[in-house]
Amino acid sequence: MIEMSLTRINELTILVYALCVLLYFIDFLNNNRKAKVTAFWLLSIVWLLQTIFLFTRMFETGRFPVLNVSEGLYFYTWVLVTLSLVLNKLIKAEFIIFFTNVIGFMMLAIHTFAPSQYESAAVSSQLILELLFIHITMAILSYGAFSLSFVFSVLYLIQYNLLKKKKWGKRLLRLEDLSKLDHMSYVLIVIGVPMLLLSLILGVVWAYLKLPNFHWYDAKILGSFTVLMVYSFYLYNRIVRELQGRAVAVWNTASFLVLLINFFLFGSLSQFHIWNS
Incomplete structure (x- = not known):
């Protein structure tokens, strides 16, 4: 039950992140302030969902979740999202922010849909189909x-x-x-x-x-x-x-x-x- 709930959080994060990257691309090309502001708030939602996932995993495992490749990949994505939020407020670097989040999206997708991290084969197969x-x-x-x-x-x-x-x-x-x-x-x-x-x-x-x-x-x-x-x-x-x-x-x-x-x-x-x- 917990495994499936965490999976749904990650899938929702993927969808929100995709829309966020799309808006950052629009801002990157056209210097669109509305797109940039909306993308920032969507990225904040991504960060919040990722943080919820991290703390849930910490509560579940009793440790900080970075001891294997899958956990390290997720934490790396969380760091990229965090840095993007900070850069968004400190400097005008649409090019850097956009491509940072493209990398973050790719890493999050690999983590979310990699079957090795799931104990249930049914959950793994369902995720591959949803991907x-x-x-x-x-x-x-x-x-x-x-x-x-x-x-x-x-x-x-x-x-x-x-x-x-x-x-x-x-x-x-x-x-x-x-x-x-x-x-x-x-x-x-x-x-x-x-x-x-x-x-x-x-x-x-x-x-x-x-x-x-x-x-x-x-x-x-x-x-x-x-x-x-x-x-x-x-x-x-x-x-x-x-x-x-x-x-x-x-x-x-x-x-x-x-x-x-x-x-x-x-x-x-x-x-x-x-x-x-």
Whole structure:
């Protein structure tokens, strides 16, 4: 009973932490104060849940829980979260805070879903299944964000061509203005990229725990990281090179084609992926 309760605390922590990392990514890119404040409070909740877990383990074992790899990993994650909270208040270091919490999320996922720490085989199997469920759900949500972003980019290109050819009419009036289409496409990618990153982290953790012959060169793994890279390059062009408009809309459209290739072709070539069945 206690083991399952602690497991549920960790699963809740994972979900809150994922949302926190997403908001820190938005703040990292856009210097969004609302996202930063919300992320700070979510990180505080993560810290509180982790602290409850640590004290419960201390009460259960009668010692400070750092005497094995699993316990040490959890305490390491707690330290990262604590340092992130302190840095958040002391300095403006969005880059450091975001990537620190990406590492923290990865370590917490490994600790939470590693079967070796659970006495019950049933609990261990259930956690592995739930890890897979979270991984797939986050991947699909990120793909949904990319799909909507693709729609906005296509509408942008249609609007752009209509204006360039000076074709005024009802079709033009029914479309949003170019700046809004461009902005919405960008916002959806800002949401999709960190969500896909977290999904891939959970997917790799699942593969290491579940598969006896896990290979990084599997078609689905390479394809998924390629999708992450092409959309990250979109953000690079948008933020660092300050490209907007038609150029990034075309790149976004091409990126969506890469996504489709990964989803349908690489999924069928994968040796283990769940969608291959």
